[in-house]
Amino acid sequence: MNELRELYQEMIIEHGRHPRNFCVLENASCKQEGFNPLCGDHLILFLIEKNGVIENISFQGSGCAISMASASLMTDAVKNKSIKEAEKLFQQFHLLITENKSEENLGKLAVLAGVSEFPARVKCATLAWHTLKAALQNETQTVSTE
Amino acid sequence: MNVRKDFPILEKIIYLDSGATTQKPRCVIDAIQKFYLEDNANIHRGVYELSQRATKKFEHVREQVKNFIHAEHSHEIIFTRGTTESINLVAQCLSHNHIQKDDEILISAMEHHSNIVPWQLIAEKIGAKIKVIPITDLGEIELESFRKLFTAKTKMVAVTHVSNVLGTVNPIKEMIRIAHENNVPVLVDGAQAVPHLSVNVTELDCDFYAFSSHKMYGPTGVGVLYGKTEWLKKMPPYQGGGDMIERVSFEKTTYNKLPYKFEAGTPDISNVIGLGVAIDYLNQIGMHAITEHEKKLLAIATEELKKIPELKIFGESENKIGVISFTLNDIHPHDIGTILDHENIAVRAGHHCAMPLMQRFNVPAMTRISFGIYNTEKDIENLIKGLKIVHEVFHERIT
Structure with a gap:
């Protein structure tokens, strides 16, 4: 039960149910889709990027609590960050949810550390991040982490 | 039903996913090992006793399958890699002459992807259409709508016997009767039916019936296609290779008789043997x-x-x-x-x-x-x- 509590922390369930930045950005400079066809997690990421900075970011979609909470927390975490900072954050986050290691304080993102005990769910937690990465690299293909 | 002791893996898990694949009883696991230890040889080839023994055991399973689904002839039983391959085989072979441009294929709204995509592949290739038989909120086929979907262009009905999601047992006998009134053949996806119900393909009068070994307590990698003789004779081969030929020259090849015409290459012999043991096991329980x-x-x-x-x-x-x-x-x-x-x-x-x-x-x-x-x-x-x-x-x- 402890591992489950660790995975499904209050904040994750709350963000899963009521995700932040959950809307369409009409004037988005970039739009990218992420879809895991086997499990059905799906999101569309909207970005406004100016001079290497993510000025605004939002998403829409549906999926499990982990994927939705992760997307919600990610949009909060990378807003107003530079692309470089966002990329670094993703590296740190990846290390956290795969090996439960954190070199820096990841703030709210740290609530997803419990995913490291559930390898099958890493793909849920990283879908939004891989979608962001693809968006920043101007890729057009739908992203999947399966 | 006192069978848990036959499934060693169940000591470790509460398994509620038999629709995906069933666990295997020890007798099936042992039979596969025994085959490799004592009987392994390629079939339909060797003059030596070992190969003949392997062939006999393999062909005995064909007979078992025939009896299990109450088919009339063992040459109507074709071994494939699974339900998916069985359906692809029928779709591909019928796309050569039976189903043509602008023809219509009827499938139901509750089909598994394996009974949708093979038909889409051929429909796209030859320009045929797929029409969907609607279902009710309870998860049942709308029989009246089904009846009305038939046109002069309808060439095939492909429908599942039992839904892998809803559990519905479809009225396929009635559906087959309706299709035959319209001179349309029917393929039944029986993957979710064969492990749970006594299936009688002769009584159903279906033209094709497809199912998998691994959902009926047998090993993975083996499936069955039952086809009526008249259809199997009309259809061209599915794949070319060894075993499916009669004579080969660079100018012309003639094909082997049924069912071998549809079994190119060395089949999954040991797992077919395993399927035979699974059928015995199911028959023992009833x-x-x-x-x-x-x-x-x-x-x-x-x-x-x-x-x-x-x-x-x-x-x-x-x-x-x-x-x-x-x-x-x-x-x-x-x-x-x-x-x-x-x-x-x-x-x-x-x-x-x-x-x-x-x-x-x-x-x-x-x-x-x-x-x-x-x-x-x-x-x-x-x-x-x-x-x-x-x-x-x-x-x-x-x-």
């Missing part, structure tokens, strides 16, 4: 007893699950076997699956390879439990306990 056992579990589980508020069951036909798909409030099936897994309970979560059916019911995914001969009331109790933990984790209470 298909009637299996159906009754699983119906009882279905009734108990349905009653228990319905006590849970916010739990919605999809598929409420009276003609239903041991599959229950449900959603629980707004909790995503993958979260349910992870929490149940943590309690050592294996269930299926997702779209169940039936995305169009998910759309029909307007949900992205469902959680599914499916029973096999080894499940017990205790498994259902554990499932209910597991679902209570799901609620606790998501801060809800079930009374």
Whole structure:
């Protein structure tokens, strides 16, 4: 039960149910889709990027609590960050949810550390991040982490 | 039903995903090993005794399958890699001459992807159309609509015997009768039926019947296609290679007789032997007893699950076997699956390879439990306990 509590922390369930930045950005400079066809997690990421900075970011979609909470927390975490900072954050986050290691304080993102005990769910937690990465690299293909 | 002792793996897990694949009894596992230890040789080739012995054992399984599904002739039993390949075989072979441009293929709204995509592939290639037989909210085929879908262009009906999501046992005998009135052949996807019901292809009068070994307590990698002789004779070969030929020259090849015409290359011999042992095992228990056992579990589980508020069951036909798909409030099936897994309970979560059916019911995914001969009331109790933990984790209470 402890591992489950660790995975499904209050904040994750709350963000899963009521995700932040959950809307369409009409004037988005970039739009990218992420879809895991086997499990059905799906999101569309909207970005406004100016001079290497993510000025605004939002998403829409549906999926499990982990994927939705992760997307919600990610949009909060990378807003107003530079692309470089966002990329670094993703590296740190990846290390956290795969090996439960954190070199820096990841703030709210740290609530997803419990995913490291559930390898099958890493793909849920990283879908939004891989979608962001693809968006920043101007890729057009739908992203999947399966 | 006292069979749990035959399934060593069940000591470690509460297995409620037999619809995906069944666990294997020890006798099947042992038979595969025994084949390799004592009887392994390629079949239909060697003059030596060992090869003849392997061939005899392999062909004996064809006879067993024929009897198991009550076919008339063993040459109407073709071994494939699985239900999926069986369906692809029929679709591809019929696309050469039977199904042509602008012709129509009827499939139902509750088909597994494996009975959708093979038809789409040929439809795209030759310019044929796919029409969908609608289903009701209870998860039953709309027979009247089905009747009305036939036109002069209808060339094929492909329908599942039992839905892998809804558990509905479709009225395929009636559907086959209607199709035949319109001179249209019918392929039945029997993957979810053969492990649970006594199937009689002669009585059904279907033209093709496809199923998999691994869903009926046999090994993976083996499937069966039953086809009526007249159709199998008319169809061109599926794949070319060894075993399926009579004479080969660079100018012209003539094909082997049925069923070998459709069995190119060395088949999965050991696993076909394993399937034979699985059939013996099922026959010993008796298909009637299996159906009754699983119906009882279905009734108990349905009653228990319905006590849970916010739990919605999809598929409420009276003609239903041991599959229950449900959603629980707004909790995503993958979260349910992870929490149940943590309690050592294996269930299926997702779209169940039936995305169009998910759309029909307007949900992205469902959680599914499916029973096999080894499940017990205790498994259902554990499932209910597991679902209570799901609620606790998501801060809800079930009374």
